[in-house]
Amino acid sequence: MSPAPAPTRRLLTAAGPIIVALAVLPYVVEPYQTVLLSYGLIFAIAALGFNLLLGYTGLLSFGHSAYFGVGAYAVAFVVKYLRVSSMEVFLLGGIVASALVSALIGVVCVRYTRIYFSILTLALSQVLWSLAFKFFWVTGGTDGLRVPTPALLGVGIGAGQDKMGYLAHRYYYYVLVIFLAAVALMWVIVHSPFGKALQAIRDNETRAEFVGVQVWHYRWVAFLISGVFTGLAGALWVPLNGLTTPDILHWSFSGEIVFFTVLGGFGTFAGPIVGAVVFNYLKTFAVGYTVYWQMLLGVVLMLLVLGLPTGIVGTTIRLWRKGRTTA
């Protein structure tokens, strides 16, 4: 067997200790902390998908709430209409639904770039929001739809078992495994010839076209993959939250996805992951600390854009490299 290529080897060295730390976490910290981190990991999956468009293809979507929301509502419909409560069916439902919706919206949007792409994705995601908001007999309107804690791999929550413990242990590991699989898959995608082609499109669309990259087609596939990752995150999120409301389809949630990707830094592979986890802590802290949490987050975002445009990961890498060259 040939040795893994250099970037992959570096990833594995860096990721090893982190994976171990994530795996022992539920035995070390309070269940609440584990559940909080589950949210962070789920948002990280969405951010990974989002960044395939922003960081790798150069398209800023302001409508990714649509796919997250479609993933979540697909799960809620599975519960409501099929009366199934199995996580695997949930995931299947979320993936299929978000694939369909992002394939459709993608066909329309990938013909545009820059601000037009952003506004178009935003407008189309608002269509879904307004439908979820108005068709209350299907979607529950602003009350949303409840989703029970599902069975994982056929084993449900036992009678009398503590729900928090279930979410903090079994559900956490379930999320962790899917998160790791998603990271690995995205790593493979961005380092594949397909991923390189996307980066070529991002850097120079005309040149990419001249060397034979079918720009629209590649963008559409990237859009689809991006939407499915985000939809998968939505499907994982909804049992944890227990409820899905139109809020997660609203464009302000798309803004949050953009926010955490920028927070971590969209120029790096790990940036969106770090950004999503940190954002989740930041938001939880801000919401608990003050009713004016939006203002706090807004100030953080503005400072980031003005002062640290490469985000947490980008800045850390730069400082580290600088430290090494001067040492």
Next chain:
Amino acid sequence: MDTLLIHVLNALLYAAVLFLIAGGLSLIYGVMRIVNLAHGNLYAFGAFVAASVVGRLVNGPTPLGLLYLALAAGAVAAAALGAMLEPTLLRPLYRRPEEYQLLITFGLQLVLEDLIRFIWGPYPLSVSSLFEGMGSLNIGESIYPTYNLAVIVVGGLAAAGLWAFIYRTQFGVVLRATSQNMRMAQAMGVNVNRVYVQAFTLGCFMAGLGGAIVVPQQGAVLGMGVDALILAFVVVVIGGLGSLEGALIGALLVGIVRELGITFFPEVELAVLYLMAAVVLLVRPAGLFGRA
């Protein structure tokens, strides 16, 4: 026949307010190439300032006529806020990719939303005495609030005034020149920084005016800015980003579709509006009146 007239008036009413918001948004984009996600909050800011100023005066000895003029405080306040924001927040970003400009205005949107909550609290403000103070008109067998007609007139005057300002004054020439080619204008001696502040301030003034004139009718409510922003987007996308004629036509179209929607298809009214924007983008990416 009367009902038709009432529907038309409602559509115009809605279009007048939308034009004030979307016209400002489009003006700012046209000159500065910035899509201001916080624009709706400037509209809300205008509404809250107007409501609180008038709310304070309304129980005093101020005659009713002056109270209507006092609404303009909202527009002035929004303009002042805009004049402060452009040099401090936006100016450092003109040389950066437009993603960052979108992000900073998103951050600004979050801040302004909470700033309004911080200053005026979570409850709606209303000055409905101004709405009632104008009484109503009889249109055939129906009655229609006179204040709504006044809003339509203000919207129409604003559109005319803006047109005259941009196409008939020295400042308008400079503004259009900067919009068409910023570097060339700069080379010809135009102080681009000053034009940018002026355009941004003017756009915010319009948004604030829009907020101020809806206050007597709807009050000032938290969240009104975010809702208004998305509809203003629909308007400018239909009309063409950066085009004032487009904003006017877009506002009229949205006003009409919305009035039809409320009457005939209330469930999908908003969805139809967003889809309209999407379809226009598909067929004419630069909008009906935009230049690509």
